[in-house]
Amino acid sequence: MNGETARTELLPADALKGKRLGISVSDSPDLDRLGLTETHFRMTLGELARTVVIAGGDLYYGGHLQPEGITAFLIDELHRYGRRDRPLKVCLAWTVHRRMSVKQIAEQNEFLGLFGEIHFLAPDGNRLDSPTAGAPQEAFPLEERATALTGLREYMTENSDARIVIGGKRAGFEGRMPGIVEEVLLSLERRQPVYLSGGFGGATLDIIRALRPDLSEWFPPQAGTPDADVRLIEGLSRISEVAKERDWNGFANGLTDDENRLLAASYRPSEVSAIVGKGLGRLLPEKANQA
Template sequence: MLTSFLTAHKQAFPQDHHLWPLHPDPPLLPPEHEIMVKLCALSGYERDQVHLLTPRTFFAAGGVWGGGEPSLTTPNLALERPLSRLMLGISMAKSPDLEARGLSDRHLELAVAEVAQMMLLAGGGMTYAGAIGTHAPDLTAAVIDTVERYVRAAKHEQHRHSGTHAAEQRLHPGDMFTLTVPRMVLSNREALDQLTRTTEALAAVGRIDVVDEHGHLTDVDEAQLWTDSGPKVLARAYSEVRAALPRFCDARLLIGGKTISASETTPDGYVGAIPGVVEEALYTVRAGQPLFIAGGFGGAAAVLAHELGIGAGNPVSEASLAAVRALPAYRDAVAEIADGFDPELTGLDAADLERLATTQRASELAGLIVRGLSTGATVAGGTDA
């Protein structure tokens, strides 16, 4: 299709050196995108003026159209890889009001998968503090599945276009995924054995480490099982882990999150002095990193957006508000986050921050995150390609 179009277009417009082919999703992977751009360049078009995009990647790159030629406010994702080696930390958990919003576990998994796919396309990676099979929905598995599908497709494209030399080419600028597992979730040998197997399977695309109760990294094969289930000990341990998380990423996204503490009546509640998503937001702000709040999936992220005065159209559970506002530690954390939160670090304007705080569309959420991060990378002078 492209060769036919190039032939006809060159004959009709011989002086035209710019191209904006828009095609349906999914986006082209970098190996395929590169060969298409080379083909256009060989046909006489300027390489840096060839933009092969889908509606989703056009939006994520800050595309503007109307009143003349289209334009992008950030680099073309698959071609320029503007987020090379940038790691997005994801704080996520199923919110207690997810179903009340007409959403299911699958919606949360899709949102996480979409963000992961767009980050990979732009050259970045994800990091998450969790373990496999410890929560429902299993959001760790959703990210790992996206990475594995990306790797399979990218290898296929490399082999298709490069033949026997495909193995010599690097699939990605850096780690695609890192998992920092709190030692406290490793309460039995089965969980540790599963983690060991996954570590071996993901060795080519990322890494898995255990974070101990002091916030220090430990190799999986040296990790010790956790045996102390006392609530005060657990709360301190989780706080140490959460305080260490900014060391492993460049920005953080909040999705969902528990709002009621664990107890006999709510065994699936959060563990610690305050909701984990809020505590991780606090340490992100203290580290001076961009903080993205996706409030449309409810939970602690929606509460935090409400308390920061963004996402006014987003309904927030009164029970969730009451539960967290009753805690002095929570109120202090929100006050500090509100004082230190810098919207400009996100690379998004006020309208986009509102959309981020309210949207339930996975593709829009992913596009906003990558657009903001790409804008920040461009302003900072870019990242290593």
């Protein structure tokens, strides 16, 4: 990209070996307002994946297996990096994989190959030894979908050491609150570090505004927009409450205040990945030495 800052050196090989990074990502409704495109968004996601995977870390992502989705994009990126020890863990909620046929599941396992593996989850979020046999189930009650998504997010949080967050829907979600909001909430409840990349707006910037309003002043809320979904408002309120209750807002992530401030506003792929890599490099090896 024109004007892109020079790429900093990546983390040393194996700097994140044995470390598991949850990645929370979904489309941002603010891209047009920011003058950005889906290409900018995906370039940043690709750079973040590259930083983690080349340094030996594993990525945990909860989503779906549609051809044009984030999972397929991440697999394409992994083909470029050469790691063949399945660094990508694709976690599927019960209501996602139960919609799939045995043939579809087999095709996706083959597609992931040596680059990733699928974790099939039960309705409560526990991992299943194998997907449930039987004809696909096409529809689920709203409450069952919400419960399964919460179980997915709890599983990912329990199996990760830190969380990287970018973008995020404010509407059109199925769970009890927007996925990114719930994932950050669970991370804060477990006192995990989070890396909030706010330059693409969306729910990530809303979370930053709830935790550190001073880091979101560069992008004021848009006047005249429809009222926010009450589940979003309640989720953000709960994030603020948990941060106070636990005395933990996730910003103890190996970055200085200035670096977190830059991460909260940058939209440059190499800059975002360099900042996150710097924080991971400082923080996670230290936590390993204390274990």
